[in-house]
Amino acid sequence: MHEMSLAEGIRQIVEDAGCSQGFHKVKTVVLEIGQLSSVEPDSLRFCFDVVMQDSIAAGAALQIDSVPGSGWCMQCAETVPVAALYDPCPKCGSYQVQATGGTEMRVKELEIE
Numbered sequence: 001m002h003e004m005s006l007a008e009g010i011r012q013i014v015e016d017a018g019c020s021q022g023f024h025k026v027k028t029v030v031l032e033i034g035q036l037s038s039v040e041p042d043s044l045r046f047c048f049d050v051v052m053q054d055s056i057a058a059g060a061a062l063q064i065d066s067v068p069g070s071g072w073c074m075q076c077a078e079t080v081p082v083a084a085l086y087d088p089c090p091k092c093g094s095y096q097v098q099a100t101g102g103t104e105m106r107v108k109e110l111e112i113e
């Protein structure tokens with residue numbers, strides 16, 4: 001499952017941060033998930049709880065901030081909002097839109113105890 005490996009990646013980031021910054025308990029993990037990242041927040045939540053069980057973020061809350069997608073339209077030569085990957089430009093209908101924002105998932109913040 002895609003989300004399971006993502007959750008494992010998050011655990012790695014959290015544990016590395018705990019090591020280098022010297023904390024041992026994480027209360028909340030704040031994630032930014034781009035609308036174009038094809039990450040399913042609900043299944044990520046489920047995997048997160050499972051994967052974090054034996055980590056410093058065991059029982060931590062998962063807060064998900066959604067980042068709207070954006071892309072560069074070749075026809076309009078400007079940045080346009082994009083709701084889903086491979087959607088046409090909302091202004092001119094062209095499919096020559098290159099996704100430029102909201103394509104990633106990242107750990108934004110860790111709230112520690």
Ligand SMILES: [Zn+2]
Binds near residue numbers: 075080090094
């Ligand atoms: Zn356009």
